[in-house]
Amino acid sequence: MGAESSSRRRCTPQGWNFLWGLKVKHKLKHFIWKCLQGILPVNAVIRERCSKGDSVCKCCGEYPETIEHLLFFCDNALAIWKVAPVSWAGLECLRNNFGHWWEEIREARAMESGQERIELTVNVLWQIWKSRNRRQFEDKGMDPMTVVNKATREWREFQEAQDVDGGNGSHTTNGKEGLGGWREPEVGWVKINSDAAVQQKAERAGWGMIARDCLGNALGAWAVPDTCCSSAKQEEALALRSAMLMAKQQGWRRVVFESDCKQLIDSINSGDGDSDIATILLDIVSLKSNFYKCCFSFTRRMNNSVSHSLAKLALSLDGPAEWKVVFPAWLLELLQADCRGSCSISV
Ligand SMILES: [Zn+2]
Numbered sequence: 001m002g003a004e005s006s007s008r009r010r011c012t013p014q015g016w017n018f019l020w021g022l023k024v025k026h027k028l029k030h031f032i033w034k035c036l037q038g039i040l041p042v043n044a045v046i047r048e049r050c051s052k053g054d055s056v057c058k059c060c061g062e063y064p065e066t067i068e069h070l071l072f073f074c075d076n077a078l079a080i081w082k083v084a085p086v087s088w089a090g091l092e093c094l095r096n097n098f099g100h101w102w103e104e105i106r107e108a109r110a111m112e113s114g115q116e117r118i119e120l121t122v123n124v125l126w127q128i129w130k131s132r133n134r135r136q137f138e139d140k141g142m143d144p145m146t147v148v149n150k151a152t153r154e155w156r157e158f159q160e161a162q163d164v165d166g167g168n169g170s171h172t173t174n175g176k177e178g179l180g181g182w183r184e185p186e187v188g189w190v191k192i193n194s195d196a197a198v199q200q201k202a203e204r205a206g207w208g209m210i211a212r213d214c215l216g217n218a219l220g221a222w223a224v225p226d227t228c229c230s231s232a233k234q235e236e237a238l239a240l241r242s243a244m245l246m247a248k249q250q251g252w253r254r255v256v257f258e259s260d261c262k263q264l265i266d267s268i269n270s271g272d273g274d275s276d277i278a279t280i281l282l283d284i285v286s287l288k289s290n291f292y293k294c295c296f297s298f299t300r301r302m303n304n305s306v307s308h309s310l311a312k313l314a315l316s317l318d319g320p321a322e323w324k325v326v327f328p329a330w331l332l333e334l335l336q337a338d339c340r341g342s343c344s345i346s347v
Helices: 013-020 026-037 043-050 067-073 075-083 098-110 114-138 144-165 232-250 262-270 275-290 301-315 329-346
Strands: 190-199 204-212 218-226 254-259 293-298 321-323
Touching (some): 013 026, 075 114, 075 144, 114 144, 144 329, 190 232, 190 301, 204 232, 218 232, 218 301, 232 262, 301 329
Antiparallel strands (some): 190 204, 204 218
């Protein structure tokens, strides 16, 4: 379940530069550095180095607490990743060696919003460690969603603080777009963000939809598991179509549909047939007639975190979940964090 420290890949100088250049608090960089060096003081490491204490994980009480167990395999970590707004699907097989896993996610830095995703991931890892410490030293558990909300909040606050300071230049060229969080629609409009989560291996998919008004108030939230699993793009298209059906049912007349799948939004707006999703696109086009006005906009994944969390939640559901009027506390917290981002940037 754990990796031997001898098999840890040595980080290259570029690797270290990348780590030290991340837009996260210094203590978080130091934490990742310790993980990469295999010296984070988890129970198995302490046992191995000092022959002291019990190597078993206190969170689950089942396995030796290696760095990888703590961060990826422990029930505590799994529950947190399940609701986290970042996922590194496809890298599951690398999780038994933190160094290898880190090398792979580092590759994402060249992708759109890649750097931000990595920084958010670092915050999630850090909060997993902090929640483990609460369990270890105070014997207190923490709700996974609270852990994720803390990670998201601290990540956003740090990003914003950096932007206000003028940043350090290296990757602020993306501009504030993309870092600003969710943006409210115009008065009289409803905005529905949709997202899909796909677990190819388990052949499961889930859709998440969140509807908000011009003040950022939630009007409805949906987490819908899909009975079969198609490609990520198809699932994104199905999630958006489902958002349109929900909006139609609610009788909303002016609606912005927002997705972080650029190809999908481009296909809808350009009218260019995309063969993978041709039939779903036809449905989407015909559903437009149910609205007085509707439009489709692309947003970065970072600004789509609420629907993303709902989509991930849907993966573990047996049937669709819907919230209207009354919303669970974790969802309200997510919404608040999302709105805070948008409010502070638009000043
Ligand atoms: Zn454990």
